[in-house]
Amino acid sequence: MTPEGADTDDLLWNTAARYADQTLTQGETDEGLYWRRSDPRHEAAYQRLLRIAQDRALHDALTQFDQEASDHLVSRRALWQRPVVWGGAGLALAACLSLFLLPPVIADWTTPVSVYSTRPGEVRELTLADGSQVTLNGGSRLETRLTGYRRHVALKSGEAYFDVAHDASRPFYVGLSGGKVRVLGTEFNLSYLPNGVELDVYEGKVRLTGDERRYGDFTRGMRASLESGHVKPLSRFDPQGDDWRRGWIEPDHWPLERVVQALSRQSGLSIRFADEALKQKPIVGRIRLDAPEAQLEALALVHGFTVERQGEVITLR
Numbered sequence: 099m100t101p102e103g104a105d106t107d108d109l110l111w112n113t114a115a116r117y118a119d120q121t122l123t124q125g126e127t128d129e130g131l132y133w134r135r136s137d138p139r140h141e142a143a144y145q146r147l148l149r150i151a152q153d154r155a156l157h158d159a160l161t162q163f164d165q166e167a168s169d170h171l172v173s174r175r176a177l178w179q180r181p182v183v184w185g186g187a188g189l190a191l192a193a194c195l196s197l198f199l200l201p202p203v204i205a206d207w208t209t210p211v212s213v214y215s216t217r218p219g220e221v222r223e224l225t226l227a228d229g230s231q232v233t234l235n236g237g238s239r240l241e242t243r244l245t246g247y248r249r250h251v252a253l254k255s256g257e258a259y260f261d262v263a264h265d266a267s268r269p270f271y272v273g274l275s276g277g278k279v280r281v282l283g284t285e286f287n288l289s290y291l292p293n294g295v296e297l298d299v300y301e302g303k304v305r306l307t308g309d310e311r312r313y314g315d316f317t318r319g320m321r322a323s324l325e326s327g328h329v330k331p332l333s334r335f336d337p338q339g340d341d342w343r344r345g346w347i348e349p350d351h352w353p354l355e356r357v358v359q360a361l362s363r364q365s366g367l368s369i370r371f372a373d374e375a376l377k378q379k380p381i382v383g384r385i386r387l388d389a390p391e392a393q394l395e396a397l398a399l400v401h402g403f404t405v406e407r408q409g410e411v412i413t414l415r
Contacts, residue, residue, distance in 0.1 A: 117133060117134070118147040118148050121148070130144075136311075137311060209243055209244070211241050211242065211243050212243070213240070213242075214234060216234045216235065218237040218363060218365070218366040219236050219365055220236050221235060224240075226251075228244050228249055228263050228268070229263035230261065230263045230270065231260075232261075233343055234256065234257075234258050235258065235342055236365075236366065237255065237362070238255060238256025238257055238258055239254040240253055248268060249265070249268050249269065250271045251272050252273035252274075253288055253290075254275075255290055257342065258288055259285070259286075259287045261285045262282075264283025269281065269282055274288065275290070275295065276309055276325075276327040277309060277324045277327060278306075279297065279307075280304075280307065281303070284299070284301050284302025284304055285299075285302065286298060286301075286302075291323075291356055292353075292355050294324050294326070295324040295325075296321065297316065297321065297324070298335060298341075299318055299321070300337045303316070306322050308327040309327030310328075312328070312329060314329045319335060319336070319337055320334060321333065321334065340384075342363075342387060345386060345388050346387065347385050348384050349381040349382055349385065350382060351380040352380065353377060353378045353379065353380065354377060354381055354397070354401075354414075355377035357381050357385065357397075358371075358414070361390040364387040364388065366410075367390055367410055367411070368411045369394070369411075369412045369413075370412070370414070371414050372414060373414070373415055376414055379401055379403075385397075403415060
């Protein structure tokens with residue numbers, strides 16, 4: 099299985115090739131113009147392919163091919179005025195694209211996906227093939243495919259802290275439900291919450307992109323959420339403060355449901371709500387993750403609910 103977003107670059111270049119060939123053969127269309135203007139990367143790819151297609155050496159090769167194939171019966175009109183050459187230009191353009199795209203695609207096909215997962219209550223530290231470090235929180239799943247051309251991973255569930263090795267030639271992508279993250283080398287945390295995904299940036303710059311290609315760039319101390327494919331900036335945080343990797347969380351008006359999620363990931367306990375309204379109760383403070391029952395009982399005294407435990411199951415009423 100290919101991590102989400104793994105085929106984005108291929109799709110961009112294939113689409114750019116289609117519109118470049120269309121411009122050369124039929125003239126520019128409104129559809130192609132709209133696609134180019136929708137994203138600066140589209141325009142850059144389109145212009146690059148036009149330059150390849152109109153390269154003088156390529157012209158000369160196509161002219162020679164055309165002359166030999168027609169046994170010199172075709173008049174020597176300008177290359178781009180001869181309809182018979184359109185097919186040759188398209189093939190040459192496709193060949194150029196194949197040389198550019200095929201090695202990464204083959205590498206994807208031949209490199210298996212590596213899957214890493216943790217049970218609730220288990221924390222796991224990973225070193226990926228490119229030297230990047232990943233810390234998985236409890237109840238998490240990460241899928242990776244790293245080649246000499248691309249670095250793509252997908253966080254399917256849970257929470258993970260990434261310390262990405264810098265490589266300007268191979269951006270590091272993290273596929274998410276509803277979007278993706280792109281970095282060159284930095285440190286950040288991603289966490290699936292009850293209503294989306296949260297990004298916390300500890301070092302460097304991170305680009306968070308939603309389903310509709312709308313994105314935001316976030317730097318050290320900045321926080322953002324991805325909800326239903328939409329990117330939303332949040333209040334800043336202190337990168338020097340404690341976090342789940344050190345056994346603490348610092349809720350700032352978090353809903354109780356989110357606090358319970360953090361406690362469950364670290365402890366492995368099943369914590370349920372008998373009263374759905376309790377899920378949205380705002381929590382502020384500093385909470386230890388290694389003593390879930392004691393922390394919940396302290397919160398219960400302040401917020402007026404009760405904590406009941408039966409075996410490995412805690413119920414909040």
